[in-house]
Amino acid sequence: MKTRRGLLAVVAAVGLWLALSLAAFGAEPIKIGLLAPITGFAAADGESMINSVKLAVGEVNAAGGVLGRKVQLVYYDDAADPKQAVPLAQKLIKQDRVVGVVGGSYSMPSRAVAPIFDDEEIPFIAAYAIHPDITKGDYTFRNGFLGAVEGQAAAYTAVKILKGKRIAIITSDNDFGRTLAEGFKKYMKRNPSDAQLVLSLTYPMSEKDFKAYLAKVKEANADVVFASGYYFQTGPMLKQAREMGITAKFLGEEGADSPKTIEIAGKAAEGFVIVTNLNRDDPRPVVQKFLKEYRKRYKTEPDMVGASGYDAFMVLVDAIKKAGSTDRKSVRNAIAETANYNGLTGIIRGFDRDGEVIKPVQVQVVKDGKFRYLAMVDNPAIITPKLAAGDD
Structure with a gap:
């Protein structure tokens, strides 16, 4: 009898708990x-x-x-x-x-x-x-x-990972592009090396034809190009660059971290590198x-x-x-x-x-039509916002 009463008490308690949970x-x-x-x-x-x-x-x-x-x-x-x-x-x-x-x-x-x-x-x-x-x-x-973090991570990637010596910047003329370019240039200033910034250009948000900008990149003989922009800008830029015979390595950022970039650029996207938030691997x-x-x-x-x-x-x-x-x-x-x-x-x-x-900042590269792991930037001077954004 006691066992039965105990069992009923347990059932009642469980029922009450369920009722309260469902009510909540x-x-x-x-x-x-x-x-x-x-x-x-x-x-x-x-x-x-x-x-x-x-x-x-x-x-x-x-x-x-x-x-x-x-x-x-x-x-x-x-x-x-x-x-x-x-x-x-x-x-x-x-x-x-x-x-x-x-x-x-x-x-x-x-x-x-x-x-x-x-x-x-x-x-x-x-x-x-x-x-x-x-x-x-x-x-x-x-x-x-923060833009200063991502911009400096891009510059670190250009110099240390891609081994660029003659570096060009082509970036969209808006908050996004300007902030990233500032961070990129700050890293170059803080970390002098045999790498040099040979060109820095901006283009309007509405731009679709990048040939005039790319012609200057070709003339400057850049070996790494920081092509900062959204997928609908970077995709066409990559395609046009390869059509013009430009063989420089192209580096982007999170704005180009989209399957649309690869879709738009096609085969020209192969080898394209980005600093971003997501490591697919x-x-x-x-x-x-x-x-x-x-x-x-x-x-x-x-x-x-x-x-x-x-x-x-x-x-x-x-x-x-x-x-x-x-x-x-x-x-x-x-x-x-x-x-x-x-x-x-x-x-x-x-x-x-x-x-x-x-x-940490993730570095991805387009390989066989997909973004894959290339490296990771974990340098405290770059990924710590206060240090990255601090005045020189």
């Missing part, structure tokens, strides 16, 4: 915002961002959600336009009442919305936008690389699981944009779990205390006082 999971979801360029010139990046973060949301909810509640992704299309991004940021705050926001867009819209989220004390993690102004607020963080389970699932679900190759968004979302979720609350200040503090996080884009050692991520 059926509670109002935790809303996390996302702004991404779903339409416009950067639509391919926006698609990658949405696809990747949706994978992350599915994983989190399949594992029981956060604090016993489902996570709801609230996302809007900012078309990489600051004028569109600002009212959408206000909508996420006032209408959707999000706990935190993933910045899945470019530097200009991210710069525009970061102060808005900071004023409202809403944690904001820029997934890959590089401009230094983005992280000026206490509630703003960057999971991607990283053996860690978190990386290989993501790559496999992304390819299976979306029938295309993943890129650093999506991987960076996935990480930004997961870091935010991890912070909510550690805070044990959706209190914005507690979540913000938990993000700031992140240490040795096993991220998709590398081991995130932490965020500095300015909200800048500290992690």
Whole structure:
């Protein structure tokens, strides 16, 4: 009789636990915002961002959600336009009442919305936008690389890995391009060697014909070209360069980390090197699981944009779990205390006082039509944001 009563008590306890758990999971979801360029010139990046973060949301909810509640992704299309991004940021705050926001867009819209989220004390993690102004607020963080870090990593790659002696820069004339070029030149100035910068050119965002710029590269007899730009710029540039008989090694950055670059450039993409966020050959389970699932679900190759968004979302979720609350200040503090996080884009050692991520820079090369591992830049003077951005 006692055994039966004991069994009934256990069953009742389990039933109560299940009821409470189901009630909690059926509670109002935790809303996390996302702004991404779903339409416009950067639509391919926006698609990658949405696809990747949706994978992350599915994983989190399949594992029981956060604090016993489902996570709801609230996302809007900012078309990489600051004028569109600002009212959408206000909508996420006032209408959707999000706990935190993933910045899945470019530097200009991210710069525009970061102060808005900071004023409202809403944690904001820029997934890959590089401009230094983005992280000026206490509630703003960057999971991607600061421009000074990525630019210097590119220069290190040009000199130390590609063994360039006569180096040229061709970069887009916007926040993204200018910031990267500044970092590249800073490394060259700080680390004098027999390598020299023989040419530095900028082109407008709308440029499609790069032959005039490439003719100057050919004339300067450059052996390494830092071709900084987005996939829709770098792809055509690579193709035109090879058509002109230019044999120099071409080096890009995260803006060209897209299957679209290879699709546009075709065979001219072979040997193209980039400094970026994602190592496709990283053996860690978190990386290989993501790559496999992304390819299976979306029938295309993943890129650093999506991987960076996935990480930004997961870091935010991890912070909510550690805070044990959706209190914005507690979540913000938990993000700031992140240490040795096993991220998709590398081991995130932490965020500095300015909200800048500290992690190695990945170097990939196009081999047989796919981005593969070439090297990793782990030099503290380059990957530590304060050191990289410091005045000379």
